[in-house]
Amino acid sequence: MVFHPLFVHLHIAFLLMAFLAMWYWLLKGLSSSVFEDRIYQFARACTWLGVVFVALSMAVGVRDGFAGRYAVWGGQQGGWLIVKASLASTLLIVYGFFLHLSSKKPRYLQEEPRLLAWCMLTQTAGMAIVVAITAIGTMLVYYPWSLPRFHM
Numbered sequence: 001m002v003f004h005p006l007f008v009h010l011h012i013a014f015l016l017m018a019f020l021a022m023w024y025w026l027l028k029g030l031s032s033s034v035f036e037d038r039i040y041q042f043a044r045a046c047t048w049l050g051v052v053f054v055a056l057s058m059a060v061g062v063r064d065g066f067a068g069r070y071a072v073w074g075g076q077q078g079g080w081l082i083v084k085a086s087l088a089s090t091l092l093i094v095y096g097f098f099l100h101l102s103s104k105k106p107r108y109l110q111e112e113p114r115l116l117a118w119c120m121l122t123q124t125a126g127m128a129i130v131v132a133i134t135a136i137g138t139m140l141v142y143y144p145w146s147l148p149r150f151h152m
């Protein structure tokens with residue numbers, strides 16, 4: 001029995017909500033000059049929840065890599081698991097950086113344009129990594145022939 005799929009969809013949803021909320025907060029603020037703090041705080045809360053579930057799904061993913069239906073450590077497509085684990089670790093660093101930066105200005109982030117720029121950059125980079133890992137995971141399970149062999 002594998003458990004990883006149960007977790008991955010949760011943090012994909014939370015991190016997508018955080019990304020959309022941050023960009024909605026910024027674009028709405030720039031167009032109306034009203035930056036709604038509760039949208040920014042919602043994005044921060046979703047990022048926290050996303051990070052917790054990324055850590056949980058990494059732990060379960062490592063375990064499932066031994067249960068191996070499609071990819072196993074030290075074997076069939078094992079190299080892709082190493083790629084996923086490296087990207088997932090980068091994900092924790094990027095979102096950790098967002099949470100650290102945004103904690104310096106938990107309200108009225110628009111007053112610090114430099115900090116705001118870094119927060120938008122980390123949210124966007126994080127989402128790009130989520131898309132990349134999700135694509136690899138989905139191809140591993142549903143389109144195994146579409147990924148080059150990477151046994152390790």
Ligand code: HEM
Pocket residue numbers: 002004005008012054057058059061062064065068069070071081084085088091129130131133134135137138140141
């Ligand atoms: C240490 C990090 C990770 C490891 C070792 C890992 C390992 C795995 C393994 C072994 C599978 C196949 C499970 C099966 O046999 O059904 C899988 C599937 C998948 N993984 Fe990961 N994973 C990791 C992180 C992530 C992250 C961070 C995401 C998303 C951002 C992700 C998204 C997926 C998806 C979408 C699937 C297909 C799930 C499905 O069946 O619908 N994984 N992963």
